[in-house]
Amino acid sequence: MAVPITFDQPPNTANLQGRSVLVTGAASGIGLACATKIAESGAYVTISDLQEQAGHELVHDLSSKGYKVQFVVCDVTSYQAQVEMFQKAVEFGNGKIDIVIPSAGIVAEKNLFDMVPEEAPTLHSPSPPEPGFSGANVNLHAVYNTCYLAMHYFRLRRDGADTFKPNIVFVASLAGYVGFPSSSTYSLSKFGIRGLFYGIRDRASRSVPPVRINLVAPWYVDTAMTRKPEFVQSEAGFLLQVMGCAPMERVVDAVVRFSAEESLHGRVAGIFPHVNEDLGDDIVGGYGGIVLQKHMTIVTKEVVKFMAEAEMRGDFLSVFSQYNLLRI
Ligand SMILES: NC(=O)c1ccc[n+]([C@@H]2O[C@H](COP(=O)([O-])OP(=O)(O)OC[C@H]3O[C@@H](n4cnc5c(N)ncnc54)[C@H](O)[C@@H]3O)[C@@H](O)[C@H]2O)c1
Numbered sequence: 001m002a003v004p005i006t007f008d009q010p011p012n013t014a015n016l017q018g019r020s021v022l023v024t025g026a027a028s029g030i031g032l033a034c035a036t037k038i039a040e041s042g043a044y045v046t047i048s049d050l051q052e053q054a055g056h057e058l059v060h061d062l063s064s065k066g067y068k069v070q071f072v073v074c075d076v077t078s079y080q081a082q083v084e085m086f087q088k089a090v091e092f093g094n095g096k097i098d099i100v101i102p103s104a105g106i107v108a109e110k111n112l113f114d115m116v117p118e119e120a121p122t123l124h125s126p127s128p129p130e131p132g133f134s135g136a137n138v139n140l141h142a143v144y145n146t147c148y149l150a151m152h153y154f155r156l157r158r159d160g161a162d163t164f165k166p167n168i169v170f171v172a173s174l175a176g177y178v179g180f181p182s183s184s185t186y187s188l189s190k191f192g193i194r195g196l197f198y199g200i201r202d203r204a205s206r207s208v209p210p211v212r213i214n215l216v217a218p219w220y221v222d223t224a225m226t227r228k229p230e231f232v233q234s235e236a237g238f239l240l241q242v243m244g245c246a247p248m249e250r251v252v253d254a255v256v257r258f259s260a261e262e263s264l265h266g267r268v269a270g271i272f273p274h275v276n277e278d279l280g281d282d283i284v285g286g287y288g289g290i291v292l293q294k295h296m297t298i299v300t301k302e303v304v305k306f307m308a309e310a311e312m313r314g315d316f317l318s319v320f321s322q323y324n325l326l327r328i
Pocket residue numbers: 024025026027028029030031048049050051074075076077102103104105106138139171172173174217218219220221222223224225226
């Protein structure tokens with residue numbers, strides 16, 4: 001088994017100097033925090049997002065600090081827009097692309113059970129409207145395309161003396177390991193990223209040039225996504241109330257570590273509520289099972305304690321009705 005990654009020392013970012021880096025969904029949240037940290041390390045960073053104004057403001061702000069950044073507006077659900085995004089990133093990064101971080105993501109559709117019409121069907125009632133799939137279009141299909149384009153552009157001619165392995169850091173989620181009851185497309189898309197990761201990681205190290213692929217699986221983090229009222233009021237919001245968020249710095253630490261450290265390939269960092277840990281997500285590590293079980297047991301214990309305390313205080317019903325948890 002590979003030696004577990006340790007997170008007690010900050011990552012060595014020396015390798016990022018002068019690298020050409022593309023971060024999608026980088027006008028906000030995790031993408032923004034990672035892009036900023038990588039720009040601070042001296043890389044050429046292409047910040048891409050569909051939020052045009054926020055993207056331009058951000059780049060203006062970072063450029064005024066001397067960082068090498070550009071903004072490219074891109075809706076990642078358009079393949080053609082992604083092609084243009086990559087071409088601009090390559091141009092900005094002196095003819096190459098070294099690191100790709102697909103962070104664009106949304107929570108869109110709800111749980112399928114919450115989307116079926118309230119009224120039960122009869123034999124003659126009209127069929128229900130299509131449920132929608134936009135969560136998976138952004139979080140999975142678009143990431144698949146980003147990954148494909150990365151493989152393509154990683155093969156641009158590189159300086160022969162430069163042995164740095166181009167790499168992808170997937171921003172998945174713990175929802176790709178334990179399910180996410182508040183959105184079926186979120187859950188399936190994050191499991192899908194994990195499937196994509198498993199499917200390409202062995203081939204990646206044998207490709208020319210060799211490519212490194214790693215994945216971060218964060219617990220909830222305080223971003224625009226988790227601040228939305230519909231998120232706060234969902235079952236996910238309940239877990240947030242009990243456990244709190246994992247700090248952004250730990251997500252950035254893992255993403256930057258994977259981007260920069262040449263020894264890391266095929267690995268997963270679990271960003272748990274209280275700590276980062278190597279998920280051991282391979283055949284020897286039981287595909288993350290043992291580490292995941294340890295941390296989810298902690299979550300379960302804290303949730304049970306929270307519920308018992310609410311019951312003793314007599315506000316069980318008022319606390320749980322707001323998260324739709326009483327229907328279970
Ligand atoms: N916040 C969390 O708790 C959490 C936990 C685990 C994983 N994640 C993942 O982290 C990633 C970033 O999420 P975040 O929490 O920073 O949310 P966020 O909303 O702050 O950032 C997401 C960014 O993606 C952009 N985006 C959305 N759709 C897009 C599209 N079609 N094309 C281009 N850009 C698009 C948004 O404009 C936004 O700037 C997502 O993939 C999310 O699933 C988040």
